[in-house]
Amino acid sequence: MADQGLRITGLRCSVEGNEILKGIDLAVEPGRVHALMGPNGSGKSTLAFSLTGHPKYDVTAGSATLDGEDLLALAPDKRARAGLFLSFQYPAAIPGVKVPNFLFAARQAVRPGELTPAKFRALLLERMDVLGMDPSFLGRYLNDGFSGGEKKRLEMLQMAVIAPKYAILDETDSGLDIDAVKDVGETVKALRASDEGRATGFLVITHYPRILQHVTADVVHVMIDGRIVKTGGPDLANRVEREGYDVIREETGALA
Amino acid sequence: MPSLLDPKERAAALEAFAGTVSGREKPSRYWKIDVEAIVPPSNGAAAAGTVSIQRPTPVIACDLHAALRNHAPLLERAFRRAIEPRHKFAHLALAHADLGAFVYVPAGCAADEPIVIRYAAKPGETIFPYTVVLAEAGSRATVVERLEAGAGSFVCGVAEIVTGESADLTYASAQFAPSDASVLFTRAARPGRDARVTWASAELGGKLSLSDLAVNISEPGIDAGITALFFPTGSEHVDVLSNIDHRVGDSTSRTLVKSAASGSGQGRYLGNIRIAANAQHSDASLRDDSLLLSKGAHIDSIPALEIGANDVKAFHGATVGALDEESIFYMTSRGIERAEAERMIALGFFEPAIDRFPTEELRDELRAALKEKVTS
Numbered sequence: 001m002a003d004q005g006l007r008i009t010g011l012r013c014s015v016e017g018n019e020i021l022k023g024i025d026l027a028v029e030p031g032r033v034h035a036l037m038g039p040n041g042s043g044k045s046t047l048a049f050s051l052t053g054h055p056k057y058d059v060t061a062g063s064a065t066l067d068g069e070d071l072l073a074l075a076p077d078k079r080a081r082a083g084l085f086l087s088f089q090y091p092a093a094i095p096g097v098k099v100p101n102f103l104f105a106a107r108q109a110v111r112p113g114e115l116t117p118a119k120f121r122a123l124l125l126e127r128m129d130v131l132g133m134d135p136s137f138l139g140r141y142l143n144d145g146f147s148g149g150e151k152k153r154l155e156m157l158q159m160a161v162i163a164p165k166y167a168i169l170d171e172t173d174s175g176l177d178i179d180a181v182k183d184v185g186e187t188v189k190a191l192r193a194s195d196e197g198r199a200t201g202f203l204v205i206t207h208y209p210r211i212l213q214h215v216t217a218d219v220v221h222v223m224i225d226g227r228i229v230k231t232g233g234p235d236l237a238n239r240v241e242r243e244g245y246d247v248i249r250e251e252t253g254a255l256a
Numbered sequence: 257m258p259s260l261l262d263p264k265e266r267a268a269a270l271e272a273f274a275g276t277v278s279g280r281e282k283p284s285r286y287w288k289i290d291v292e293a294i295v296p297p298s299n300g301a302a303a304a305g306t307v308s309i310q311r312p313t314p315v316i317a318c319d320l321h322a323a324l325r326n327h328a329p330l331l332e333r334a335f336r337r338a339i340e341p342r343h344k345f346a347h348l349a350l351a352h353a354d355l356g357a358f359v360y361v362p363a364g365c366a367a368d369e370p371i372v373i374r375y376a377a378k379p380g381e382t383i384f385p386y387t388v389v390l391a392e393a394g395s396r397a398t399v400v401e402r403l404e405a406g407a408g409s410f411v412c413g414v415a416e417i418v419t420g421e422s423a424d425l426t427y428a429s430a431q432f433a434p435s436d437a438s439v440l441f442t443r444a445a446r447p448g449r450d451a452r453v454t455w456a457s458a459e460l461g462g463k464l465s466l467s468d469l470a471v472n473i474s475e476p477g478i479d480a481g482i483t484a485l486f487f488p489t490g491s492e493h494v495d496v497l498s499n500i501d502h503r504v505g506d507s508t509s510r511t512l513v514k515s516a517a518s519g520s521g522q523g524r525y526l527g528n529i530r531i532a533a534n535a536q537h538s539d540a541s542l543r544d545d546s547l548l549l550s551k552g553a554h555i556d557s558i559p560a561l562e563i564g565a566n567d568v569k570a571f572h573g574a575t576v577g578a579l580d581e582e583s584i585f586y587m588t589s590r591g592i593e594r595a596e597a598e599r600m601i602a603l604g605f606f607e608p609a610i611d612r613f614p615t616e617e618l619r620d621e622l623r624a625a626l627k628e629k630v631t632s
Binding site for chain 1: 580581582583585586587588589590591592593594596597600601603604605606607608
């Protein structure tokens, strides 16, 4: 179908009156992995938040559709139920809400009625194993007192149990050690190998190419100053690593 | 029949009730009720109210009349031994002391099952329930006080705990009174050396509820805990006071207060921690958090730390605010509807306090009552 995919067209977005995204065109097809690279402050996270519907991010122009559905017209919860998932860079801590209760509520919201609580628990433990997470996580409150690495693992666990149609990983690799980055890669692989996640499309936002050694990107985009200035194959990530963003900035004439 | 108080003592207590001005805030834009002006709708007939008690076998628990008849020397050791009225309603409850329960936990006795005391007031009735707990050295027990308050009833009560050395006593109370009832309680404990005493109190109903919780630390090695949660909705008023008095050192106290208000609910919390000049190596913490769920709701939180000693640990933290938008966004981004996300966050907010209440049954009851309040 022609409208399959997470399709972003001419997207402009402002935060508190400042335009951050200056016209983004991007399409993530089902089952494919796109990497979005760029220096700090280039607007990568803004793209993630504007797609998921954070109230502070004001989309002023353009469109975004998920398998043909107009995302921008939907409240954040409906976007998630349409199949969109964001792995937060800084997820909120919510004391008093137990991890498994939250995960079950999220799973039920996105994929209602498919799993009994017992089957859900089995799935949860299996996915936790891939992430090397101790079952004691299940007794803890959501992100409450979690280290940076634990929060990232929990984000990945959520992605794994929700099995979204499209997953945006917002710098999930940042602040993680090599083993943890590998676990992120394994989680993505395991999801793609599962029936539920076979067609999941990924947008992997990252500052460093490191994560792309574990999650192979089909397409790499470079974003600078709120625009995608270059799109290419996996080689583009290697170039970024070798030459840095400044060379690409100069080459493409992106405004400073 | 012997009497708890002679007529002179009762008259003196009534006089103290009339004469005590506790310096409570007068009605204002934020606090619409005059606590000082409250008088019971009736003086309470001698037979008003009922008490029923459920206890595990090694524990003595009976109503106050039976205690006077059969255990007077024991009762004597605890009755009026912990309470130091800071509030006029303690005097009022004392003046009318008649209905009540006495709990005696023998030395070394570990009671796994809670002792449950149920007070009941019929619609429109005024009752003055008075609970006395004496826990001997090395004993461990949990008391759960329940109240069935009828419509328009007025309940003014006291609970006192006295313990021996190394006792471990938890006293939980939860009231879900109808929105036209008044419930005013004064609760005070005097633990023995190396003892642990924990108050857990939930005010989840009543047009006016007042809960005054105190632990007087006059022996070393004590671990004192106060947990309070309250949630005025509609036009309810809740007034909670906590007072931990470190009179000697080497003791620990933990105070945790969680409150929310919605509708035009009004709440006030006054938390006192006093560490006397000679109470070195005291370790006190006070944490209170308030959640405002509507524009008309109001909660005043007034913690006071009065620290006279120099080698102590004292922590205080407080927050007042609305539900966190970032938290709501996070949950909705997982497909959870906004209203459900708000409900989950608000209930989660109380969870650390609920956790400190005994028995899963009571905790679930608290969760259900809070859920109803959050949803309404």
